[in-house]
Amino acid sequence: MIEVIDREESAMPSKQTFPEDRELVVTRVIDAPRTKVFRAWTDPEILKQWFAPKPYTTPVAELDFRPGGANYIVMKGPDGTEIPNRGVYLEIVPNERIVFTDAFTSAWEPRGGIPFMVVIVTLEDVGGKTRYTARVRHWTAEMRKQHEDMGFHEGWGLCLTQLESVARAL
Secondary structure, eight states, rough: OOOOOGGGGGGOOOOOOOOOGGGEEEEESSSOOOOHHHHHHHHHHHHTTTTOOTTEEEEEEOOOOOOOOEEEEEOHHHHHOEEEEEEEEEEETTTEEEESSSSSGGGOOSSSSSSOEEEEEEEEEEETTTEEEEEEEEEEEEHHHHHTTHHHHHHHHHHHHHHHHHHHHO
């Protein structure tokens, strides 16, 4: 079940200013309706098909897809190295917006170590296609730089291409 949040009551305003030195952004028009793009985020079996940039895979995707719900996603490298990712959904507006963070694990339990990011995914209708924007906000400029140096634009771009392919086939 997906909890619907009224835009008027949303805890996260749609327009925010944020220091550019702490934010990475990827945006693209995807040739699939936003209902299908949103579904690709909400269904664990579908998410496994696109979430990690190939040749990485996503063998585990556990999603409690609701505000306050936890997620556990594991990406696996070609050498067998597993990269676990835990987080909590902060806001969900069906077919429009998904906000999550790695600052918490389950049940609002603070994550050990330093949190890395908050992700804001927005989906806008563009004549049956979807303008997909992911804003990845980091706690520090150094963390942003680290994420960019890890291949943010290339990796998230590959995932976006995979997401488009999967969403079109739904």
